[in-house]
Amino acid sequence: MSKSPEQAGTKEFFDELLDEADQPRPVAAHLLHYLQDMSPRELKRRTNAVDAAIRTMGITFTVYSDGENIDRAWPFDPVPRIIPKREWDQVSAGLKQRLRALNCFIHDCYHDQNIIKDGALPASILADSKNFRPQCRGISPPFETWAHICGTDLVRDGDGTIYVLEDNLRVPSGVSYMLENRHVMKRVFPELFQNQNILPVNDYPSLLLDTLLSLAPEDAPRPSVAVLTPGIYNSAYFEHSYLARQMGADLVEGQDLFVGEDNCVYKKTVFGPQRVHVVYRRIDDEFLDPEVFREDSTLGVPGILRAWRAGKVAIANAPGAGVADDKVVYAFVPDFIRYYLNEEPILPNVPTYLCMDPEQRAYVLDNLDKLVVKPANESGGYGIMVGPKASAATRRQFAKLIRQQPRNYIAQPTLMLSTVPTLIKNRLQPRHVDLRPFVLQAENMHVTTGGLSRVALRRGSLVVNSSQGGGSKDTWIIDEETA
Numbered sequence: 343m344s345k346s347p348e349q350a351g352t353k354e355f356f357d358e359l360l361d362e363a364d365q366p367r368p369v370a371a372h373l374l375h376y377l378q379d380m381s382p383r384e385l386k387r388r389t390n391a392v393d394a395a396i397r398t399m400g401i402t403f404t405v406y407s408d409g410e411n412i413d414r415a416w417p418f419d420p421v422p423r424i425i426p427k428r429e430w431d432q433v434s435a436g437l438k439q440r441l442r443a444l445n446c447f448i449h450d451c452y453h454d455q456n457i458i459k460d461g462a463l464p465a466s467i468l469a470d471s472k473n474f475r476p477q478c479r480g481i482s483p484p485f486e487t488w489a490h491i492c493g494t495d496l497v498r499d500g501d502g503t504i505y506v507l508e509d510n511l512r513v514p515s516g517v518s519y520m521l522e523n524r525h526v527m528k529r530v531f532p533e534l535f536q537n538q539n540i541l542p543v544n545d546y547p548s549l550l551l552d553t554l555l556s557l558a559p560e561d562a563p564r565p566s567v568a569v570l571t572p573g574i575y576n577s578a579y580f581e582h583s584y585l586a587r588q589m590g591a592d593l594v595e596g597q598d599l600f601v602g603e604d605n606c607v608y609k610k611t612v613f614g615p616q617r618v619h620v621v622y623r624r625i626d627d628e629f630l631d632p633e634v635f636r637e638d639s640t641l642g643v644p645g646i647l648r649a650w651r652a653g654k655v656a657i658a659n660a661p662g663a664g665v666a667d668d669k670v671v672y673a674f675v676p677d678f679i680r681y682y683l684n685e686e687p688i689l690p691n692v693p694t695y696l697c698m699d700p701e702q703r704a705y706v707l708d709n710l711d712k713l714v715v716k717p718a719n720e721s722g723g724y725g726i727m728v729g730p731k732a733s734a735a736t737r738r739q740f741a742k743l744i745r746q747q748p749r750n751y752i753a754q755p756t757l758m759l760s761t762v763p764t765l766i767k768n769r770l771q772p773r774h775v776d777l778r779p780f781v782l783q784a785e786n787m788h789v790t791t792g793g794l795s796r797v798a799l800r801r802g803s804l805v806v807n808s809s810q811g812g813g814s815k816d817t818w819i820i821d822e823e824t825a
Contacts (some may be wrong), residue, residue: 356502356760357772358423369426369820372538374763377421382768389765391530392420401522402580416519417813418526423762423775423795427541427821433496433504433779434789436688439679441492441781444509444666446682448488451665452479462681463674466698470749471671472719473512473664475627477634481651483660484557485784490658491550492781493517496793497692500758505692507776509675511659511667513624517546517780518581520794521588523816539821541791546780547588549788550622554589556785557656558619565619567591568599568609572625572641582624591622601645605652620656621646627661658784669718669752670696697744697751706753707744710737713753715744728804730756759804762815764797774798776806777817792817 359370366374380388393415401416425433450457451474457463468474493514495507524543528535551567558565569591571582586593594609599618601607608615623630629639631647649655665671673694676687695702695713706713710729717725727740744751761772779793795815796806806812 354500355758355772355774356498356500358425358498358760358762358775359421360763367424369822370424373422373424373534376534377770385765385768388530389420389768392418392526395526395529399522399525400580401519401526416522417799418523419764419773419797419799419813419815420527420530421763421765421770422527422816422818423777424818424820425792427819427823430791430819432688436506437492437494437779437781437789438783438787439683439685439688440494440506440509440675441489441783441787443675443678443682444492444511445487445489445783447671447678448511448660448663448666449482449486450682452481452662457678457681460681462677466749467670467674468665471665471668473627473662473668475662475665477647478660478662481660481662483650484656487783488660488663489666490553490557490660490782490784492783493778493793494781496689496777496779497757498760500760502760504689505757506672506675506689507692508669508672509667510778512626512664513578513659514778514780515578515581515624516778516794516796517790518584519814520778520780520790520792520817521546522584523794523814527816538818541819541821543790543792546790547585549782550585551589551591553782553784553786553788554591554620554622554656554658557658559653559656562617562619566609566617567620567622568594568618570594570596570599570621570623570625570643572629576624578624585622592618594618596625596640596642599643599646601643601649605645605649605654607643607646607649607655618655620658622658627664630657630661667719669694669716670698670749673752692754692757695753697748697753703744703748706751707741710741710753712756714756715740715751715753718750718752726805728756756804762795762797764799764815766799766801771801773801774804774806775815791819 361367396415458465489511491514493510496504497507498504554567555565569582569586573595583593598610599607607618609618625641628635630642632639633644634647650657673696676691679685679687695706697703697706713729715727759774762775763770764773775795775797777793777795780790782788795817797813797815798806799813
């Protein structure tokens with residue numbers, strides 16, 4: 343297999359597999375030599391096998407178009423992203439540190455708010471937060487942990503530095519695709535796993551189940567777990583059903599559960615009500631309990647917040663955890679690490695300008711052609727303006743939005759996102775990537791060995807979300823020392 347002219351001699355971006363001289367990095371040498379030796383006919387046969395495996399395994403995602411839900415085959419590129427274990431160990435330590443600090447912050451928000459009293463966080467950040475839930479004040483979930491599952495987005499800049507781009511603490515998604523990407527690669531390229539120590543990811547469902555079970559009320563000798571889904575029309579329904587099946591948990595919708603007079607949560611069955619001790623909810627706060635949040639919600643369970651407050655059921659992630667899932671709050675996470683843990687951050691944030699600050703806002707408005715502007719509480723890549731690629735009309739529109747709602751916007755420099763060789767029309771071409779590892783916290787902490795690498799399949803694009811034309815890759819953490 344040959345590199346395209348676009349791939350050869352590329353020096354503008356850090357390439358995850360090729361060094362500055364376009365030679366394979368040591369950790370990627372085996373893979374790239376393998377691909378170079380593969381004939382075009384064999385490569386075509388393997389890529390067809392990848393497509394067939396995805397169809398056979400039913401790996402899909404849902405997009406919304408013209409008011410319709412459309413299931414599409416998962417877009418997957420067979421050239422993996424590779425990270426050496428010695429580097430990943432440092433990343434893993436940084437992710438654990440970060441989630442510990444975030445959970446300390448969330449717990450503080452719903453109790454004494456010492457971080458505000460001590461002047462380490464402006465009171466307005468919390469006062470104007472869309473995801474702060476006053477109904478959660480005074481609640482102390484097990485282990486004082488609110489965000490039990492976190493998907494942290496990482497990017498590598500042009501000099502090779504790994505930055506945290508954002509934290510996803512409400513209902514983070516994507517881990518099922520991380521697992522299925524590995525299954526596809528092992529199915530189609532089994533020989534690649536024979537002579538390299540590629541660390542496994544398939545223990546995630548059991549680690550997730552252990553995390554959830556550790557949250558169960560003490561009066562539950564044999565706790566039961568249910569995955570609460572909005573239903574088949576949700577864009578992440580594939581993941582909800584996949585994780586429930588892998589854990590041996592019940593997949594339920596709100597109408598399948600009810601809260602009894604004893605404040606316990608029960609599942610309706612043909613054998614009568616059966617108690618549920620832990621709910622892994624994949625529903626946003628506002629739809630979770632119509633008694634407390636949106637009265638018109640038909641997705642949630644009336645009274646489930648009352649049951650949670652009474653300690654009769656555990657909910658992961660806990661209601662209210664989204665207070666830390668805010669791009670304005672994100673800017674303060676390094677301060678949280680210093681304040682709560684008395685440590686220096688291991689992983690850096692991307693430099694961030696807060697439009698709510700008059701001086702920083704003025705800088706942003708004067709430099710919209712150079713910056714990426716993001717809304718504080720959107721996800722999925724929506725509502726973002728990439729200044730260097732935006733039209734003058736778009737920049738004017740965002741300037742107006744920033745002036746109208748300064749608390750709702752942040753800005754960051756346009757990063758030189760790293761690339762990975764990607765198979766485009768049977769030729770290797772560089773495409774930009776990010777990475778979403780998953781972190782679990784309850785009685786113990788775990789970080790996935792790798793994560794979901796998302797790739798912008800369009801040339802020059804920085805948008806990696808599958809709903810906007812992106813795809814994914816398997817992520818290999820390779821232990822070179824024991825290879």
